[in-house]
Amino acid sequence: MQNVQKAKLILEDGTVFEGKSFGYEKSIAGEVVFYTAMTGYPESLTDPSYTGQILVSTYPMIGNYGVPNDVEEDGIFRYFESDKIHVSALIISDYSFEYSHWNAMKSLGDWLKENEVPGLFDIDTRALTKILREKGSMLGKIVFEGNEIDFYDPNEENLVSRVSVDDIQTYGNGDHKVVLVDCGVKNNIIRCLLRRNTTVIRVPWDYDFNTIECDGIFLSNGPGDPAMVQETVENVGKALDDVKPIMGICLGNQLLGRAAGGDTYKLKYGHRSHNQPVLMTGTDKCYITSQNHGYAIDDKTLPEDWEPLFVNVNDQTNEGIRHKTKPFFSTQFHPEASSGPVDTEFLFDDFITNIKKYKKQ
Numbered sequence: 001m002q003n004v005q006k007a008k009l010i011l012e013d014g015t016v017f018e019g020k021s022f023g024y025e026k027s028i029a030g031e032v033v034f035y036t037a038m039t040g041y042p043e044s045l046t047d048p049s050y051t052g053q054i055l056v057s058t059y060p061m062i063g064n065y066g067v068p069n070d071v072e073e074d075g076i077f078r079y080f081e082s083d084k085i086h087v088s089a090l091i092i093s094d095y096s097f098e099y100s101h102w103n104a105m106k107s108l109g110d111w112l113k114e115n116e117v118p119g120l121f122d123i124d125t126r127a128l129t130k131i132l133r134e135k136g137s138m139l140g141k142i143v144f145e146g147n148e149i150d151f152y153d154p155n156e157e158n159l160v161s162r163v164s165v166d167d168i169q170t171y172g173n174g175d176h177k178v179v180l181v182d183c184g185v186k187n188n189i190i191r192c193l194l195r196r197n198t199t200v201i202r203v204p205w206d207y208d209f210n211t212i213e214c215d216g217i218f219l220s221n222g223p224g225d226p227a228m229v230q231e232t233v234e235n236v237g238k239a240l241d242d243v244k245p246i247m248g249i250c251l252g253n254q255l256l257g258r259a260a261g262g263d264t265y266k267l268k269y270g271h272r273s274h275n276q277p278v279l280m281t282g283t284d285k286c287y288i289t290s291q292n293h294g295y296a297i298d299d300k301t302l303p304e305d306w307e308p309l310f311v312n313v314n315d316q317t318n319e320g321i322r323h324k325t326k327p328f329f330s331t332q333f334h335p336e337a338s339s340g341p342v343d344t345e346f347l348f349d350d351f352i353t354n355i356k357k358y359k360k361q
């Protein structure tokens with residue numbers, strides 16, 4: 001093994017874990033959260049929804065298939081969910097210094113260093129995850145010797161403004177014109193839309209998209225507390241007066257819920273995994289879904305004309321909502337997956353079906 005530097009992970013409850021560095025060597029603070037997916041670290045690390053978070057992998061061996069190449073397709077990276085790593089740091093148990101995959105271009109450690117993101121291995125991630133499950137997600141910091149820093153709570157900031165685009169960008173040339181409100185969108189949402197004969201107009205999070213002529217509105221995933229994203233909620237509120245189809249994912253679901261008049265709240269430790277079971281309300285259909293969220297809609301606060309669309313079978317939290325008469329729906333989970341199971345990708349087809357219906361009116 002190469003000569004590695006040691007660093008400490010310090011939790012706000014005072015717990016200290018000592019680990020070894022395999023990424024960039026700088027101290028960093030954020031919210032410590034765990035995810036239980038066994039694969040998909042290139043996708044997870046580049047998911048903008050992880051902004052401000054120190055990510056703990058419960059799967060013990062990470063890095064063994066390296067990091068894919070950076071080819072582009074339709075103006076976005078083919079194998080990443082955005083242009084850079086968004087997690088604040090990565091905490092794992094066993095780091096594979098050796099890697100092998102037909103598509104691997106570099107090691108996970110080198111990629112973290114390039115992106116100036118710290119990574120620690122040799123941490124007892126099982127003990128750490130037990131603490132986070134029992135006490136809830138908490139603030140934490142990685143401290144390298146001689147580089148003390150304070151704790152920092154990312155959820156007190158508007159993180160969406162940091163990860164959204166600055167200017168409007170257009171993708172594809174399909175028949176259905178979809179405005180994509182970019183709150184920190186994952187590339188696979190764009191890919192899923194483009195596969196369905198769309199032109200995607202990606203707008204900044206606070207852009208009043210109601211001024212754009214389009215056939216449908218898509219509200220993306222994104223980081224942080226949905227209560228910090230008031231401008232988007234106001235713009236979505238205006239769109240609810242009309243009947244133009246709307247679909248939202250994750251943060252987009254929470255913003256749709258808030259625009260409808262409902263409330264959101266923070267979950268104890270959130271859902272971050274590939275195997276979250278959700279039941280479609282009014283049916284006996286259960287889907288296994290990919291998830292990454294720390295907040296949820298309190299569906300008891302939804303007004304009369306809205307109803308739950310999915311519920312989580314593990315903890316009964318809300319997993320999606322729909323309007324009772326208008327073509328508006330959203331999910332707390334990720335139908336675009338990437339990474340994770342693709343069983344609910346049909347929801348994109350439902351959105352396009354709504355668009356076609358609306359266009360005929």
Ligand SMILES: NC(=O)CC[C@H](N)C(=O)O
Nearest residue numbers: 221222224250251294295
């Ligand atoms: N993936 C997401 O869009 C996450 C939404 C929100 N930031 C949450 O943690 O609940």
